[in-house]
Amino acid sequence: MxxxxxxxxxxxxxxxxxxxxxxxxxxxxxxxxxxxxxxxxxxxxxxxxxxxxxxxxxxxxxxxxxxxxxxxxxxxxxxxxxxxxxxxxxxxxxxxxxxxxxxxxxxxxxxxxxxxxxxxxxxxxxxxxxxxxxxxxxxxxxxxxxxxxxGGAREQVADLRLDLRDEDRAAVAALPDRPIVLHLAPRWFQGGSTLASTVELARRLAALGRPLVVTANAEIGDAIEAFAGVGAAAVLKDLPFFHWAAVFERAACVVTVDTGATHVASAMRRPTLVAFENRYFRLASQEWAPYRVPSRSLRKPQSDDEASLAHFRNEVVDGVADLINA
Structure with missing residues (x-):
């Protein structure tokens, strides 16, 4: 066949x-x-x-x-x-x-x-x-x-699959064990979130009692430079795909606005907090939620006024604290 x-x-x-x-x-x-x-x-x-x-x-x-x-x-x-x-x-x-x-x-x-x-x-x-x-x-x-x-395929397998190798884990072995991993993507800086607010969020995550590791894809450009002073143990940009997954595998919790990162974290079986866009939250938080891992799904605010941003930061920090202390 x-x-x-x-x-x-x-x-x-x-x-x-x-x-x-x-x-x-x-x-x-x-x-x-x-x-x-x-x-x-x-x-x-x-x-x-x-x-x-x-x-x-x-x-x-x-x-x-x-x-x-x-x-x-x-x-x-x-x-x-x-x-x-x-x-x-x-x-x-x-x-x-x-x-x-x-x-x-x-x-x-x-x-x-x-x-x-x-x-x-x-x-x-x-x-x-x-x-x-x-x-x-x-x-x-x-x-x-x-x-x-x-199509006749009824012998179900439920687990997500990504195949890490020892060399992937070795590439990130110098990172602290069980950090909070904040993955940066452009949606942190638009539509109910801003660069300044995300930098403040990173500082607060770094104060939760676990090391903070920041990862980012190339799309965020020079914005990553704003995170140099947030107290992170490492700020890592544009890692090879499986090295990035290996960082997630080490995490106590992954924090993201990106569904791709959400699904990598689920494949690594790590607790995940994801903030979905305000528009169409009810669909996204069901169809693309973290899969079979402890998780929190948040809705980004409709606007980026300071009160809304502060409330959003509090929701993220409280959600991460719940996940790492569970």
Whole structure:
């Protein structure tokens, strides 16, 4: 049996797909499984033994042309509700082609039928979640497990997977053990949070009685320089992916506004506090919440007036204190 799985979007979403991928492997142990990623997110799968082959969709090649290289497969599953992944899967011509989209994306529901012959409909809808605070949305992991079940993969595996090696841990071994890790991303500095407020938050986290380690991706640019004087044991920018994950593995708690970092922390099984954007909080805090770890999900304030910022900082500090003292 030959299987193609496709997910070409974000790193965090591919991490959330690893239980579904492991479920496909456990359900079809003798199958040859090809994983299609983008060049950006392929790092998640580079060490994953649940697949036999890893290929990346080149930007310059149309998904239909790329997918046609896999015309001899029996099962193809689009793990993301995106046109690119659906088109890859459709072009395989597999007897069973599985994908999903959202209930109120009516055009997508119509066009998806050209590419897949088994389709799931996700209940995730940001507008409906905001209108109805009691609306339940399953975690993305659970939705993906149901998706692969449509293709016959029913021997479920629930755990997220990232494969650290001893050299990854050795690269960060000089860091203090069980620190609070504050991961910086641009959303700390916009939409109900500011650079100055985040610097003050870092100072307060450093005063909680555990070492503070600050990590950051390249997107924040020179803003990282503002954190040199917050009392952190280390300020680390743009680490290699698995070294970054190894920092999280050492953490007593990870603090972030970034869903990718949230899912890396969950894969490392570390307590996590995540502050989601104010808009569509009810959806995000269900579908992309920390997975199977102690956690707090906070809603960023609507505005960045000082009273709102101070209240937000207090919520973060209190939440972290609860997690590290649990």
């Amino acid at each position: 030959r299987i193609v799985l496709s997910r070409t979007d974000r790193i965090g979403d591919l991490i959330l797909s690893t239980p579904a991928i492991a479920t496909v492997r456990r359900s079809f142990p003798d199958a040859h499984i090809t994983m299609v990623t983008s060049a950006y997110n392929r790092v998640v799968m580079e060490r994953n033994a649940d697949i036999d082959e890893l290929v990346s969709l080149p930007r310059a090649i149309r998904p239909e042309r790329f997918g046609a290289h896999f015309r001899n497969v029996d099962l193809a599953i689009a793990l993301a509700p995106r046109s690119e992944d659906l088109r890859v899967v459709g072009a395989t011509g597999a007897a069973v082609r599985v994908g999903y989209t959202y209930a109120r994306r009516y055009l997508a529901r119509l066009t998806a039928r050209f590419f897949v012959n088994r389709m799931a409909i996700s209940e995730a809808d940001p507008e409906l979640c905001e209108r109805d605070p009691h609306r339940v949305v399953r975690h993305e992991v659970e939705q993906l497990l149901d998706l692969v079940a449509l």
